[in-house]
Amino acid sequence: MPSSSVSDRPQVLVVDDERLLHNVMSRFLGRHGIDVTSCTSGPEALDVLAEQPIDLVLSDFQMPEMDGLELLAQIRERYPALPVIIITGYANVQHAVRAMSSGAVDYLPKPFSTDVLLERVRRHLAAPPAPPATNGKASKAGGRGGAGRSRAGRGGAASAPAFVGEHPTVVELKAFLPRLAGSQAPVFVHGESGTGKEVVARLVHEQSPRAGGPFVALNCANLPSELVESHLFGHKKGAFTGAVDDMTGAFGRADGGTLLLDEVTEVALPVQAKLLRVLQEGEFQRVGAEKTTRVDVRVVATSNRDLGQAVAEGLFREDLYHRLAVFPLHVPPLRERRSDVPLLADHFATQYATQYGLPEKTLAPALLREFEAYHWPGNVRELGNMLHRGVVLAAERTTIEREDVLNPFFSDGPSLSAPGWLDGEDAPQTLADMERVMILRALGEHDQNQERAAEQLGISARTIRNKLKRYREEGLLPESSLG
Ligand SMILES: Nc1ncnc2c1ncn2[C@@H]1O[C@H](COP(=O)(O)OP(=O)(O)OP(=O)(O)O)[C@@H](O)[C@H]1O
Numbered sequence: 001m002p003s004s005s006v007s008d009r010p011q012v013l014v015v016d017d018e019r020l021l022h023n024v025m026s027r028f029l030g031r032h033g034i035d036v037t038s039c040t041s042g043p044e045a046l047d048v049l050a051e052q053p054i055d056l057v058l059s060d061f062q063m064p065e066m067d068g069l070e071l072l073a074q075i076r077e078r079y080p081a082l083p084v085i086i087i088t089g090y091a092n093v094q095h096a097v098r099a100m101s102s103g104a105v106d107y108l109p110k111p112f113s114t115d116v117l118l119e120r121v122r123r124h125l126a127a128p129p130a131p132p133a134t135n136g137k138a139s140k141a142g143g144r145g146g147a148g149r150s151r152a153g154r155g156g157a158a159s160a161p162a163f164v165g166e167h168p169t170v171v172e173l174k175a176f177l178p179r180l181a182g183s184q185a186p187v188f189v190h191g192e193s194g195t196g197k198e199v200v201a202r203l204v205h206e207q208s209p210r211a212g213g214p215f216v217a218l219n220c221a222n223l224p225s226e227l228v229e230s231h232l233f234g235h236k237k238g239a240f241t242g243a244v245d246d247m248t249g250a251f252g253r254a255d256g257g258t259l260l261l262d263e264v265t266e267v268a269l270p271v272q273a274k275l276l277r278v279l280q281e282g283e284f285q286r287v288g289a290e291k292t293t294r295v296d297v298r299v300v301a302t303s304n305r306d307l308g309q310a311v312a313e314g315l316f317r318e319d320l321y322h323r324l325a326v327f328p329l330h331v332p333p334l335r336e337r338r339s340d341v342p343l344l345a346d347h348f349a350t351q352y353a354t355q356y357g358l359p360e361k362t363l364a365p366a367l368l369r370e371f372e373a374y375h376w377p378g379n380v381r382e383l384g385n386m387l388h389r390g391v392v393l394a395a396e397r398t399t400i401e402r403e404d405v406l407n408p409f410f411s412d413g414p415s416l417s418a419p420g421w422l423d424g425e426d427a428p429q430t431l432a433d434m435e436r437v438m439i440l441r442a443l444g445e446h447d448q449n450q451e452r453a454a455e456q457l458g459i460s461a462r463t464i465r466n467k468l469k470r471y472r473e474e475g476l477l478p479e480s481s482l483g
Pocket residue numbers: 162163164165191192193194195196197198199200262302304347380381384
């Protein structure tokens with residue numbers, strides 16, 4: 001069993017009942033400067049954790065004595081900040097979702113390549129194992145100490161964006177990112193405004209070998225047409241009236257890193273030809289320059305238009321489409337992942353309370369229910385804005401009430417009426433679903449007053465009570481809305 005004799009190397013604990021895997025992992029990770037301690041069961045793992053500092057746990061999901069989830073729960077309790085990666089069966093999305101929602105930082109579907117293993121392990125450790133001077137000491141000093149390593153303190157992770165969400169589509173998207181991030185290929189992120197496309201683009205950068213390089217974002221939709229080229233490629237002094245100095249464009253600034261081209265479909269056709277050239281040849285000409293400039297830039301492009309459709313409409317070059325859409329990703333609208341609303345609401349409540357130095361807050365249960373039924377045309381951005389407002393107006397209170405976010409003075413208040421609530425994948429599929437959504441909405445609108453909600457719906461309050469009881473028994477009400 002490898003020991004922690006080289007104390008400033010990262011220490012990984014592998015828990016798996018397959019011994020063969022131990023040898024492979026410890027030899028492979030050892031060659032990359034990471035020490036591995038292995039054991040074959042959950043109870044043994046807890047003993048190891050009590051005795052020696054560990055920076056990350058890799059545990060199998062299925063084990064005879066104590067399964068990976070049970071071990072995860074024990075670790076969360078004893079060492080809340082210690083990162084745990086769960087190894088799941090191939091394509092077992094349910095296991096993956098359960099692992100992530102139980103607090104695993106990641107999951108690794110079997111079989112995995114050693115490259116993927118190393119990439120995941122490195123990502124979740126405090127810092128890349130090399131150079132050693134930046135790792136070890138600091139990570140050990142701030143190490144477990146009985147409560148695991150601080151997640152926020154893990155190198156790079158503090159500044160890394162978090163794509164909050166546990167809906168299966170979000171879990172799958174997040175699991176897919178590291179696989180494409182390692183390549184050089186362009187990524188195209190499609191999704192409605194405010195769904196988190198830029199967050200995804202930043203994650204691609206953070207998880208790529210370019211993470212140490214610049215991340216430059218350029219919104220192509222906001223640029224005056226005559227300046228698009230300058231902003232993209234830069235210009236020479238005197239290239240046109242107003243070009244009083246040399247200017248480095250976005251491609252130049254992103255050299256060695258990642259360039260986000262937001263709303264790429266808004267770029268005019270002639271400029272699209274130049275974009276194609278940079279993507280194909282890695283070189284471009286600054287406006288007014290004779291020489292070409294070479295750059296090493298990874299492009300992530302986003303749009304809320306369907307690229308294929310933009311091509312069909314003649315707005316977007318087909319060859320550029322094929323260049324960009326090597327990895328086409330779709331970020332679903334929030335109404336198609338409503339189960340993430342409580343989590344996101346919590347995330348923003350904490351974020352803004354911390355920002356303003358206000359007490360921690362939760363949403364009034366009735367308001368949360370309304371949020372869960374709302375169709376969120378502005379997606380996550382809209383939810384974030386509502387919480388920003390709610391936190392500020394709730395001020396010293398610890399509960400955000402309906403009036404805090406839906407004040408009649410606000411242009412979007414006082415109702416979270418949802419004309420589009422029948423749209424989207426999460427929309428009610430059966431009459432029973434629809435009935436449930438309507439009952440919950442009516443209760444939300446009437447401050448949980450069952451008599452008034454019943455009156456609005458033309459049913460008796462007793463029916464509402466009975467239905468609520470059944471929804472609870474069938475687990476159709478989120479925990480958060482039981483209060
Ligand atoms: N899953 C998420 N977790 C945490 N914050 C999120 C998430 N998704 C979006 N946000 C936040 O919501 C806001 C909008 O996200 P973002 O700018 O990435 O959306 P977008 O799809 O790029 O929008 P647009 O198309 O309008 O540029 C940002 O403040 C972002 O940090």
